[in-house]
Amino acid sequence: MPPPDPAPVQSTLPESAARFGAHVLAEASARAFDLAAATGGPPRVPSLPGPSAEVAPPAAAPAPPVAETPPDLARLLGGPRGLGTAGLRLTALTEPLPKTAAEPLSEPPAEPAGRPIPGLYFHPVPEPDPVRVAEISRRIKSWALEEVDLYPDDWEDEFDGFSVAGYMVGCHPDAPTVDHLMLATRLMVAENAVDDCYCEDHGGSPEGLGERLLLAHTALDPLHTTKEYEPEWAQSLHADAPRRAYRSAMEYFAGAASPSQADRLRHDMARLHLGYLAEAAWAQEDRVPEVWEYLAMRQFNNFRPCPTITDTVGGYELPADLHAQPAMQRVIALAGNATTIVNDLYSYTKELASPGTHLNLPVVLAARENLSERDAYLKAIEVHNDLMHTFESEAAALAVACPAPSVQRFLRGVAAWVDGNHRWHMTNTYRYTLPDFW
Template identity: 30%
Template sequence: MSPLNGPTGIGTSAARRFAPHVRVADAACDIASLRLDCPPPRREDPLLAARINERLLNWADQVGLYHGQLERVRAADFGNLAVLCYPESDDLDLLTVPARCALAIWALDDHYCDDPSLGAVPALTGTRLATASATLDRVRLPARYEERFEHATRTDPVLIGLRSAVGHLAAITSPIQLDRTRHSLLTLFSALAQEASWRAARHQPRVWEYLVNRQANSFLPCLTVIDALGTYRLPPADWADPRVRQAVGTAALASCVANDIYSLDVENHAAGQDFNLPRAVAEEHSCTAQEALRISADLHNELMDRFHARSEELAAGAGPELRRFLDGVLAWCAGSLAWHRSSPRYRSGRVPGAAIHPEDRT
């Protein structure tokens, strides 16, 4: 899950073109000085996280994800992501389910969109994402072509992993809960395809364009399973309420802004074109890298303030399940921020199991 960069300043047309890839200089970026408004994580349990990570390594090896690079799975510490983000459960089997789903989604992004060493081919991104969508939605073809489609899904580790992860999710969710997550994943794949079109056209999206994409290319699939991990069910009418969707979407977007901030260092060293909010802000507003980071942090805090306000409004007339779900969304945001601050996937020089950032304890 990433972002971008490109030329010119305020008022440029949407059709502007990429200048040579501009990277925000590492030396100019002091992420530790930023203030990101979010409560501390509600739980830390390195031992439980380590047990989940071992399960993820075995699973990734079985399905063929990150072949020859499994230490990347261990270093990313998705087990800790599950422990930090879903504090309502301490059940190893239950927590492994969203961790497996997270790994499948990140692997799809790496293998299809971002990392040539894992087989990413820009010209094939749209086609591969369309096949992933068909796999996720269990498209049924005429009999003479069904076997060919099934063969394709059985020989691609990304599709094997995606199908396996969603299958495990189906075992702990109701059909309505599963459909909620499936729909959010299909939306995510569509947004990743939009990113691919930007790369193909060498188009630099304006900040508002980028944020629109990030509404869909977000952590929403992770948020949709909060009630399943808490072993309760959010009423379908609550999820269908536009005010609830706006509140949850706002929190998901805030977490994506934090992701963009903490992934900046890694993306500065990545091959090819990448999309990133601080870089887009720097280009559009012709400001320094540090100022772009500060603006991005301010946007994160504005979105979190909006989420708090919407949650308070909703809670006033909400049933117990919705109040619990909204509280779970806040807990998820807190855990996600803590994970981004500690995971070597985003913080170079850090090691798996590193201590939570001091800011998370205040």
């Protein structure tokens, strides 16, 4: 019997919006996020004013009598209710962290280093503010060396070459302070320490990976155990650099985030670790997965934890009910998938030059679809472009369907992260060079 067709992706948001009167839809469109302004390209929906701007009513004929907002969408836009929810923070951090960086410079941005992959769909973005980059560079190195003892002296060039400060400043242009940016920067460095030390370059191995990841995950999601055994667990969090980095980065993050935002990150980090384990299983079996299997793994082993914290880094909160909507989850997943294929493409020659077999989309396409290296690479570009176009169209539809200000800003932040991620890969010539396929 042939397998049934997969069920279509469902979302309650467009269905709810469809029940609105024409005047309500017009207002939603007037307030909707201009995706082109964030990404530099189509699709286009009407612009969203800045946080302090008044929303002007659309110029139109007198509106018909106002219809009552459907209960399901009113519930979503209003956030959680019930006993114990009155104190939940659902819109913005009420007391922003103190500002510690100078305002962005007014000079025009310099041309970025590196060159983009020919045929890759992306949006150029300005050079990250050099004042913030310099301050983040200083702080993250101090944290790595003095707080968590992250790396030995002979790894310093690689740490500097990662250029994490420019990466995070470019991905979070709406972060109100350097303190907010440091939340993302510590987590990015900690995640890479786990990847390098447990999985890849610096002693990583598929052997025993599950145990290492589980114990490291308890630095993010604490162990709740008896008084007799808790001290041993607490001591284990200092056992190696990845666990020290995870513990410290999560402590800073949880201190600035709401409980819902912190739990959302823990969930996405568990997804990441699950993806690591799938790739490790293929390495142990010496098997190249099918293309769809590889893409499934990459939906978990990807950058998703980074854009998912864009509201915390921006100093506000996307309410949990809105974040959990299927349409929002699809947008976040598409963003994570597209940005991860960017990594596959820019790191292609670096991985080919490393010992052993490194799975990436071009390698899997070449093996499973009997393509030359060049044709496989070019097809991987097409896969990325398809993901990007789908991400943008789905984000635009969600912006119109759900005009809540926190949704608009979150979508803008995710789009900015996607573009900043590409810029970092393109300009990081210390790590990446392009193959000679053109």
